[in-house]
Amino acid sequence: xxxxxxxxxxxxxxxxxxxxxxxxxxxxxxxxxxxxxxxxxxxxxxxxxxxxxxxxxxxxxxxxxxxxxxxxxxxxxxxxxxxxxxxxxxxxxxxxxxxxxxxxxxxxxxxxx
Amino acid sequence: xxxxxxxxxxxxxxxxxxxxxxxxxxxxxxxxxxxxxxxxxxxxxxxxxxxxxxxxxxxxxxxxxxxxxxxxxxxxxxxxxxxxxxxxxxxxxxxxxxxxxxxxxxxxxxxxxx
Numbered sequence: 001x002x003x004x005x006x007x008x009x010x011x012x013x014x015x016x017x018x019x020x021x022x023x024x025x026x027x028x029x030x031x032x033x034x035x036x037x038x039x040x041x042x043x044x045x046x047x048x049x050x051x052x053x054x055x056x057x058x059x060x061x062x063x064x065x066x067x068x069x070x071x072x073x074x075x076x077x078x079x080x081x082x083x084x085x086x087x088x089x090x091x092x093x094x095x096x097x098x099x100x101x102x103x104x105x106x107x108x109x110x111x112x113x
Numbered sequence: 114x115x116x117x118x119x120x121x122x123x124x125x126x127x128x129x130x131x132x133x134x135x136x137x138x139x140x141x142x143x144x145x146x147x148x149x150x151x152x153x154x155x156x157x158x159x160x161x162x163x164x165x166x167x168x169x170x171x172x173x174x175x176x177x178x179x180x181x182x183x184x185x186x187x188x189x190x191x192x193x194x195x196x197x198x199x200x201x202x203x204x205x206x207x208x209x210x211x212x213x214x215x216x217x218x219x220x221x222x223x224x225x226x227x
Contacts, residue, residue, distance in 0.1 A: 032213065043220035044156070044204065051213060089156065098214055099144065099169060103156040 002027045006090055006104035013080055014112050021075040021107045023090030028068045031098035035064050035075050036089040038106065044089065048075070052095070080111045115139045117219035119205050125225045126195055134190045134222045136205030145188045146206040146216060147180065149173070156204065162188065163210070195226045 003026040013019055023033070032051045036044040048057045048064040050073070056065040063076040077084060087106040094100070118137045126132050138145055147159040160170045162180050179191045188207075192199055202223050206216040 036218075041202075041223070044218045046215075046218070049213070049215060091156070097169070099146070099161045100158045101148070101156070101216065102158075105155050 002030075002092060002094055002102040004090055004092055004102050004104040006088075006107050008107055009105065010108040010110070012110040012112065015080060015082055017080050017111075018076070018078050019080055019109070021077070021088050021090075021109070023073040023075070023104055025071045025073075025090075025092050025102070027094060028071050029095045030068060031093040031095050033064075033066055033073050033090065033092045034101075035062075035073075036091060038087045038089055040087075047088075077109075080109075082111045082113050085109055085111050117205055117207055117217050119203075119219040119222050121222060122220070123223045123225070125227065128197060128226055129194050132192050132195055132224065134192075134203050134205075134224070136188045136190075136207075136219055137186050138188055138205070138207030139217055140186070141209060142207035142217070143210050144168075144208045144214070144216075145180075145182070146208075147190045148204045148206065148218075149201040150204065150221075151198075151201045159190075159203075192224075195224075197226050200224055200226045 005024045034049045035047040050057045050066045061078040066073045087108045089106045090104040091101040120135045145162045150156045160174045161168045177193045202221045204221045205219040208216045
């Protein structure tokens with residue numbers, strides 16, 4: 001079974017700060033890992049997808065890294081903005097069954113103007 | 114850009130009633146999924162569907178749940194007799210069976226059972 005944990009559960013930072021969100025998973029035999037953004041009461045917006053053979057992916061101010069051997073991923077957000085305020089979810093799929101996502105509980109980010 | 118759509122966006126029902134949640138996957142996708150998220154909890158996998166049959170289901174997906182692809186475009190989740198604890202956001206997703214099998218998620222249907 002795959003357990004996905006995200007810390008911190010909540011984070012409040014002033015605008016402009018760089019920040020790191022953490023995700024850990026118990027089974028390192030992953031197919032890929034994906035970071036999503038969820039606004040209150042809304043759907044899941046895919047941010048970055050990292051295949052198991054990759055170490056990192058970048059999109060704009062976002063950078064996600066993957067260390068399979070230690071079961072960790074980080075999402076780095078540069079120069080945070082109030083519009084980045086949302087819940088960030090980490091989700092993994094296992095090699096043995098890549099049809100099924102295992103989600104973390106998320107980190108709720110508040111960027112203060 | 115193609116996207117997964119879901120209707121309705123919000124469904125309110127009485128306990129014991131049947132509900133059908135509808136999804137239109139991306140047109141060339143062949144794998145379909147339902148997930149749910151109870152308020153304040155993790156997103157949980159419910160079921161995957163391929164080639165007109167369930168390929169996997171979770172322990173949550175009991176006899177009260179069923180899925181169907183009634184035509185070439187829709188994918189539905191039916192809850193036969195809703196319970197209070199079925200109140201949640203339900204997400205549909207779809208993927209193609211090749212490459213990285215990336216799942217694309219719909220905007221969700223919020224189900225409220227009174």
